[in-house]
Amino acid sequence: MKRIAFFLAVITLTGANLFSADALKVVTTTEDLASLTREVGGDRVEVTSIARGYQDPHAVEAKPSFLLLLKKANLLEVVGLELEIGWLPPLLDQSRNNNIRPGATGYLDVSQGVEILDRPAGAINRSMGDVHPLGNPHYWLDPANAVRIAIQVRNRLAKLRPADAAYFDQRLNSFKVRINDANKRWLAAMAPFKEAKIVTYHNSWPNFTRHFGLNVVEHVEPKPGIPPSPSHTLQVINTVKREGIRAIVMEPYFDRKTPQSIAERTGAKVVVLYPSVGGKAGLDDYFKLFDYNINELVKALK
Amino acid sequence: MTAKGHRALLLVILFIAAPLGAQQTTAENRIRQLESRMDDLTRQMGEIRQEIDQLKGQPAAPQPQPAPSLTDVQTISNTPSPGASKVFNPDISVIGNIIGKAGQANPFELGDDIRQPLRLEESEFAFQAFIDPYAKASFFLAVNQEGIEVEEGFAQFVTLPHDLTAKVGKFKAAFGKDNTWHAHVRPWVDQPLVIHNLFGDEGFADHGISVSKSINNPWNAFIEATGEVTNGDVENIFERSSFNDLAYNGHLKVFRDISENSNVEVGTSYARGSLGDVHSQFGGVDVTYRWKPLEGGLYNSFIARLEAITNRRGDADERLNGFYASADYQLGRRWFTGLRLDSSDRFVDGAIPNDRGVSATLTFWPSEFSQVRGQLRRTRYGDARTVNEILFQLQFSIGAHGAHVF
Numbered sequence: 001m002k003r004i005a006f007f008l009a010v011i012t013l014t015g016a017n018l019f020s021a022d023a024l025k026v027v028t029t030t031e032d033l034a035s036l037t038r039e040v041g042g043d044r045v046e047v048t049s050i051a052r053g054y055q056d057p058h059a060v061e062a063k064p065s066f067l068l069l070l071k072k073a074n075l076l077e078v079v080g081l082e083l084e085i086g087w088l089p090p091l092l093d094q095s096r097n098n099n100i101r102p103g104a105t106g107y108l109d110v111s112q113g114v115e116i117l118d119r120p121a122g123a124i125n126r127s128m129g130d131v132h133p134l135g136n137p138h139y140w141l142d143p144a145n146a147v148r149i150a151i152q153v154r155n156r157l158a159k160l161r162p163a164d165a166a167y168f169d170q171r172l173n174s175f176k177v178r179i180n181d182a183n184k185r186w187l188a189a190m191a192p193f194k195e196a197k198i199v200t201y202h203n204s205w206p207n208f209t210r211h212f213g214l215n216v217v218e219h220v221e222p223k224p225g226i227p228p229s230p231s232h233t234l235q236v237i238n239t240v241k242r243e244g245i246r247a248i249v250m251e252p253y254f255d256r257k258t259p260q261s262i263a264e265r266t267g268a269k270v271v272v273l274y275p276s277v278g279g280k281a282g283l284d285d286y287f288k289l290f291d292y293n294i295n296e297l298v299k300a301l302k
Numbered sequence: 303m304t305a306k307g308h309r310a311l312l313l314v315i316l317f318i319a320a321p322l323g324a325q326q327t328t329a330e331n332r333i334r335q336l337e338s339r340m341d342d343l344t345r346q347m348g349e350i351r352q353e354i355d356q357l358k359g360q361p362a363a364p365q366p367q368p369a370p371s372l373t374d375v376q377t378i379s380n381t382p383s384p385g386a387s388k389v390f391n392p393d394i395s396v397i398g399n400i401i402g403k404a405g406q407a408n409p410f411e412l413g414d415d416i417r418q419p420l421r422l423e424e425s426e427f428a429f430q431a432f433i434d435p436y437a438k439a440s441f442f443l444a445v446n447q448e449g450i451e452v453e454e455g456f457a458q459f460v461t462l463p464h465d466l467t468a469k470v471g472k473f474k475a476a477f478g479k480d481n482t483w484h485a486h487v488r489p490w491v492d493q494p495l496v497i498h499n500l501f502g503d504e505g506f507a508d509h510g511i512s513v514s515k516s517i518n519n520p521w522n523a524f525i526e527a528t529g530e531v532t533n534g535d536v537e538n539i540f541e542r543s544s545f546n547d548l549a550y551n552g553h554l555k556v557f558r559d560i561s562e563n564s565n566v567e568v569g570t571s572y573a574r575g576s577l578g579d580v581h582s583q584f585g586g587v588d589v590t591y592r593w594k595p596l597e598g599g600l601y602n603s604f605i606a607r608l609e610a611i612t613n614r615r616g617d618a619d620e621r622l623n624g625f626y627a628s629a630d631y632q633l634g635r636r637w638f639t640g641l642r643l644d645s646s647d648r649f650v651d652g653a654i655p656n657d658r659g660v661s662a663t664l665t666f667w668p669s670e671f672s673q674v675r676g677q678l679r680r681t682r683y684g685d686a687r688t689v690n691e692i693l694f695q696l697q698f699s700i701g702a703h704g705a706h707v708f
Contacts, residue, residue: 052562055596062708063565064524064557071465071516085703093438093458096465096516103435113377126671126700147375180372226669227635253597255635 031278053278070095080111083137129223142207201250392431395701402694476553491693495644496624502538540575549575580616622647655684672698
């Protein structure tokens with residue numbers, strides 16, 4: 001009898017330990033949120049991103065295979081500001097997971113706690129292109145917003161797993177120190193190019209360019225989401241020549257043809273910057289993403 | 303007032319005045335201290351001014367701006383948007399579908415109607431919103447020259463236990479792929495022959511209840527089984543003649559990623575209902591293959607579809623069979639082309655001729671919210687006649703940004 005009791009106690013304790021050691025399953029809509037969640041969550045979270053870093057996050061397909069991820073998730077983190085409006089709502093409706101629906105503890109829209117730029121001040125309509133009525137959703141490209149995201153992630157993880165709150169605190173503090181150091185390095189590298197004028201393909205970089213003091217004077221897209229037209233391209237060429245612009249910044253998922261054509265006619269350089277972690281091999285986390293992007297920009301602006 | 307009263311009043315005044323006098327003395331001391339301090343500051347300011355005057359001749363050394371410390375950053379509580387008061391209004395969108403036709407007359411499609419070269423075929427009004435934490439309501443109203451029809455109107459219960467979801471109301475039956483699509487989602491101007499001949503122009507949509515269950519499996523596939531019970535009164539498909547003449551539909555869908563860029567979906571469907579005094583049964587198989595590279599998916603993609611349906615009607619001697627096979631390729635960010643092969647039996651007064659067709663499409667998207675499509679269609683109706691047509695379509699949507707259809 002004693003042996004049985006001992007055996008049961010061992011099983012119970014082992015089971016309890018295994019249960020508490022279970023990592024929280026976190027699904028993020030983008031790789032950037034996944035990277036920041038790993039920074040805070042460490043080995044207490046198992047993070048998967050729906051969109052890949054080399055994919056346009058506006059244009060993800062609502063594949064049923066994502067439902068398998070969402071169904072098992074403890075926490076869903078979204079960029080918000082309608083970045084995922086074209087694909088996340090039907091996935092959530094079919095996820096069969098009430099814990100990650102908006103309003104639940106397992107749903108975290110990190111746009112609620114970050115600095116948002118380009119909020120439309122007046123009336124907007126679709127003649128302005130595919131505008132984001134709630135503000136520019138590419139806010140994660142500001143290191144200060146990365147900290148704000150990390151704080152929100154810490155708070156939510158701690159709410160879901162209070163026993164690990166101290167662990168998340170320690171990881172958050174470590175992240176803050178490391179990103180602060182990295183930020184000093186990035187700002188120093190970009191300091192010589194303060195107020196440098198650039199052209200970007202899509203309006204994905206307002207937070208990034210403001211943080212590093214760059215001045216975006218034109219976009220290759222005539223309006224958000226509208227492919228370049230010949231007349232607008234001519235206008236961009238004239239602007240690049242007139243302003244002596246040295247860099248045309250574009251994302252990897254857009255066609256290089258038009259930016260390349262502008263570059264050939266003006267002497268500017270096309271710089272492919274990655275707006276997301278995982279945009280190419282080696283850009284495995286938020287720090288490497290910025291290291292790469294800053295390095296590429298410095299090379300182009302020199 | 304008596305003398306006694308006067309004395310009492312005097313005492314009270316004295317009691318009050320004594321502390322006031324003390325306070326006055328303290329205040330005077332404080333003023334003297336401040337005056338002294340002010341004199342000191344004035345003297346120090348003069349000294350600083352002298353030092354500044356001495357330094358004025360020299361250029362000021364640039365002071366490096368210290369980087370703001372990210373360790374002190376705090377979250378921002380974003381205020382609600384000005385439109386927050388309207389958030390409980392349903393998402394509303396309107397889709398216009400303008401169809402043009404040219405080429406040979408097609409009496410098989412129009413009957414005795416005279417073809418109109420261009421007309422607003424249909425406007426679809428969509429309203430969608432959450433009812434409460436448990437259910438979402440969707441209404442799709444089709445407005446055309448015949449009037450207004452509720453194409454679909456249902457409550458969808460998305461928080462059920464045991465991996466279930468349910469719909470109650472009028473909805474398109476989960477039979478195959480094409481039958482579930484609204485007109486603006488189809489990659490063609492028209493319906494494939496097999497849908498047109500076996501389900502009619504309005505398709506298989508009925509009032510009832512639909513329950514879907516996601517099935518766990520070890521193959522990393524998304525498997526969903528759907529069971530539906532409906533009234534069983536659907537024009538061209540079912541005709542109920544008694545209270546118990548309900549229609550039943552079942553659909554099994556299996557979806558699996560082949561790679562990051564490609565996936566396959568296989569479905570099978572079965573439906574049964576009454577057709578007056580007899581029964582009518584439908585069986586179907588659908589296969590969809592998609593290729594869309596994640597990095598270049600904005601510019602190139604490919605979808606191949608095959609859907610086959612068989613229908614056994616109690617009033618026909620033979621089964622009616624049909625299928626379509628199609629391939630659509632995205633040529634660029636805004637350009638798409640496609641090819642479709644059609645074959646379908648048609649039930650006409652007991653006879654079952656077989657119609658065959660081939661179509662080629664070219665589609666241009668000015669933006670995500672509008673598209674222009676041309677379709678060349680050649681159809682052989684039984685052994686009677688071959689009709690060559692050019693179909694044109696302009697579609698546009700206004701209102702809420704709906705989800706992209708997958």
